[in-house]
Amino acid sequence: MATRRTVTVGLALDCADPTRLAEFWKLALGYEDEPPPAPFTTREEWLARFGLSDDDQEDAAWLHDPTGANPRLFLQQVREPKLVKNRLHLDLRVSGQGSPAIRWARVRQEADRLEAAGATVVAEYSGHHVVMADPEGHEFCVC
Incomplete structure (x- = not known):
């Protein structure tokens, strides 16, 4: 065994x-x-x-x-320095259930909070996730 x-x-x-x-x-x-x-x-x-x-x-x-x-x-x-895209990135999953509109609102709220803290938005896939970068450019997703 x-x-x-x-x-x-x-x-x-x-x-x-x-x-x-x-x-x-x-x-x-x-x-x-x-x-x-x-x-x-x-x-x-x-x-x-x-x-x-x-x-x-x-x-x-x-x-x-x-x-x-x-x-x-x-x-x-x-x-x-960081020269290329990450080969591994973090996914920050927003907790909670609800309708797609409610869930997306929570994702956007979290992305806004992190942007105020120094992250930048790289891309947004409306209704699903936001690709962001931390203050040194490491990409992560809020989903």
Whole structure:
């Protein structure tokens, strides 16, 4: 009999300014800064465990869903700019049921909220979803 492995999903996002971009994603997803792994009380202690210090580490941010229901998000600083379309993107699904018109109104309301927070609209598929980009150009959908 095969045993089932427990696997959790985390997403890593390459970016120029992880600290700034983390603020957008915390607002967008309702995420919080993720504490360092036990038994460490700070990220500095955790980095020291691997012989690293803040001086060795580029800027980074670790975020998590406080309910534990959704994947962790790690934002890591990279020097090269984003040049092409993402090969993987996030879908932010608006919860709730209702008529297509009510559901679309909720999608548009969420897209407006994220646009006010710094996202841009890339394309809109009326009645279905809105393609957006975060402040550094990473595409995602609101559906």
